[in-house]
Amino acid sequence: MLTNGLYPDAHVLPSVIKACAGLLVVKIGKQVHGFSLVSGLSLDPFVGSSLFHFYIKCDELVSAHKLFGNMVERDVVSWSALAAGYARKGDVVNAKKVFSGTESLGFEPNTVSWNGMIAGFNRSGCFMDAVLMFQQMHLHGFTFDGTSISSVLPAIGDLGYLNSGTQVHGYVIKTGFADDKCIISALIDMYGKCGCALEMSKVFEDRGQVDLGACNALIAGFSRHGLVDKALTVFKELQDQGVELNVVSWTSVIACCSQHGKDVEALDLFREMQAAGVKPNSMTIPCLLPACGNIAALMHGKAAHCFSLKMAISNEVYVGSALIDMYANCGKIQAARCCFDRMPAHNLVCWNAMLGAYAMHGRAKEAIEIFLWMQRSGQKPDAVSFTSLLSACSQSGLTKEGHHYFESMSRDHGIEARLEHYACMVSMLGRAGKLEEAYSIIKKMPFEPDACVWGALLSSCRLHHNMSLGEVAASKLFELEPRKPGNYILLSNIYASRGKWKEVDKVRDIMRNKGLRKNPGCSWIEVKNKVHMLLAGDKLFPQMAQILDRLSRLSMEMKKAGYSPNTDYVLQDVEEQEKEHILCGHSEKLAVVFGLLNTSQGSPLRVIKNLRICGDCHAVIKFISKFEGREILVRDTNRYHHFKDGHCTCGDYW
Incomplete structure (x- = not known):
């Protein structure tokens, strides 16, 4: 228009400014503002109002405030927008300063003004200010509407103010808002954040009609508190009822499974989601990728990566970060670095x-x-x-x-x-055999050590067979985590390594009396796009006979090469031959041999173990990597071990 020699007037310019606001192009909007000043059109109330709302939408609040001060026709709408803008940005001082300046301007706030402040503070994370504004609204004699209530409930939930939430719920019932879909979803969300699963379920059951927002809030609430089975049950029930679940529903339940150890279920749900014709988004992929990494399901992870490339979201910060984590968890550290290097920012x-x-x-x-x-x-x-x-x-x-x-x-x-940094230091010194120095750091900590710190010391004591310090660390852990079997097992192992079988029996008696059982050794391996789980001593696994036969033949080859089983890692008072038999049943050995039987010669193997790899298994897998010409990656609870040509990247230090 300008190129053709035509100059916009006060009717055209507001449309251009509105377009700049819609696109959030601050630079071009400021150029249009400059044009309006030069042409004198900025004095027009419509142009001035458009510029003001442009700056508000683009979060340029200083410029918006200046314009507001120079506007000829200021009204409650522009004033409310400015105050809400500051609230949305988390600028509590300026938000309240603008909001309290109504007397000098000659008008009073209305319900929309109050709602803007409540919603703005909630959005910026100023939850207490949102709740206080809600209370002030009531004290000034204003009646709450659906927006007021649905805006304050998330803030109440984030603060964990259950009593306040219950009071608002009572107001909802009393005033007839119980049929409002947004309020029902907000109530479920609030009770979920406050850890009230029963109340959350009751609100959901009492709803007048099936609403997708309420369904999603319920699933998210169960997920937040690790109630995976309940979340899956509700999800399946909604499917059976024919409810058209959307991408938020699927993403919520996938995230729930991924975050709480149901990794295989998360992968199955992702496949179901695609089969149902629901298109994943940039939130779904980061929720799925941790599940792929947790069980080293590399092919599934690669498929999700391809999907993100197809959707052009692989360079988004959270997708890219999730890809880095996934590849690292699957043992592909170079692929993780490649994803990092390709990210534009x-x-x-x-x-x-x-x-x-x-x-x-x-x-x-x-x-x-x-x-x-x-x-x-x-x-x-x-x-x-x-x-x-x-x-x-x-x-x-x-x-x-x-x-x-x-x-x-x-x-x-x-x-x-923080505590985690001290835990790292204790672990670092303990692994290096500097146990007294590690203990000295614990005693000098400026706050009370937690279970992670004492756990790091106990693990190091197990590694170096230090019984006296091990007993100190264990006694602290028994106070902090009386129901965690791993602590009792570590102390029992320290005693067993020193041949103190009476003490071993005492620890096991304590576990029996408390109803505690040792977590069984378990390993996962992905073969032909399917994740297989093998348990220590598993006799029911379909190919167990072939696995044990192959392992027996490998043992013979190892003995010919001068290897003898390290029975020190069998912490039971049994004969030497029985100890060798027990070592053969360790889950990581079984998983590696299963991989040898079911993959082509030369292809790499990736195994995940739920416990720390033992020294004998470490030595055996080093031998297998050279004898079979395989690259073998094993991730235990501490780190990744990368075996190749008879060597491990850990340098036998783990």
Whole structure:
């Protein structure tokens, strides 16, 4: 229009400004503003109002405030929009300052004004201010509407103010809002955040009609509190009732399974979702990928990656970070780095994902390089960054470097050490055999050590057979985690390694009396796009006869090569021959041999184990990697072991 010599008037310019607001193009909007000033059109009330709302929508509140001060015709709508804009941005001081300045302007707030403040504070995370504004609204004699109630309930839930939530619920029933779909969803969400599963279910059951928002809120509520079976039951019931579940419903239940150990179920649901014709979005993929990583389902993870590429969302920050985690968890550290390098921009989540990946694989040198690159790029590390860095130093025995970074946290970065950082230091020193130094750090901690800290010490005592310190750590853990069987097992193992069989029996009697049972060793391996689970000593697995036969033949070859089973890892008072037999039943050995039987020669094997890999299994898998010419990756609870040509990347230090 301008190129053709035609100049817009006061009727055209507001449409152009509205388009700039819709596209959030601040630079072009400011150019249009400049044009309106030069042409004198900015004095027109319609143009001025359009510019004001443009700046509000683009979060340019300083400019909006200036315009508001110069507007000839200010009204309650523009004033409310400015106050709500500040609230939405979390600027509590300016929001309240604008909101309380009505007397000098000659008008009073209305219900929309109050709702804007409540919703704005809730959106910006100023939950207490949202609740206080709701109370002030009531004190000033205003009647709540559906927007007021549905805006304040999420804030009440995030604060955990159950009594306030119950009062609002009572008001909802009393005033007849119980049929409002948005309010029902908000009530379910509030009770879910407050941990009230029964009340949440009751609100859902009492709803007048099936509403998708309420269904999604219920599933999310169960997920938040780890009630996976209930979430799956509700989801299946809704499917059976013919409810058209949307992408939010599917994503919520997939996330629920992925976050609470139902990884195979999460993968099955993703397949069902696609079969149902529901298209995943940029939230679904990050929810699914952890499930792929947890059980090393690499092919499923690659399929999700391809899907994200097809949807052009692979470079989004949370998708990219989830891909880094997934590939690292599946043993593909180079693929994880490739995803990191291809991302056009990195935020703190991405840097931490890559740091965590290197820590998991015991690649301390690369972790330090990433940390230094992160700082050179202008990104400030946080507490999570240092946890990964210290963990990497711990895995590689870099005690000097670990001490340096631990001290630099507060000295150079202003980050006070948390419990997890002390746990990393205790683990690092304990692994290196410096148990007394590790114990000294615990005694000097500025706060009470938690189970992670004492657990790190107990694990190190088990590694180095230190009975006296092990008993100290165990007694603390028995107080902090009386129902966790792993702590009793570790102490029992320390006694067994020293031949203290009476003490072993005492610990086992305590476990029996408490009704505790040892978690069985379990390993997962993906073969032909299917994840298989093998338990220690499993006799019912379909191919167990072939697995044991192949393992027996491998044992003979190993003995010819001079290997003898390390029966020190059998912590039972039985004959030597029986100890050898027990070692053969360890789940990681069974999974590796199952992989040998069912994959082509030379192809890599990836195994996940729920416990720490034992020294004998470590030695056996090193031998198999050379004898069979296989690359074998085993992830235990501590780290990744990458076996190749008879060597492991851990350097036998884990």
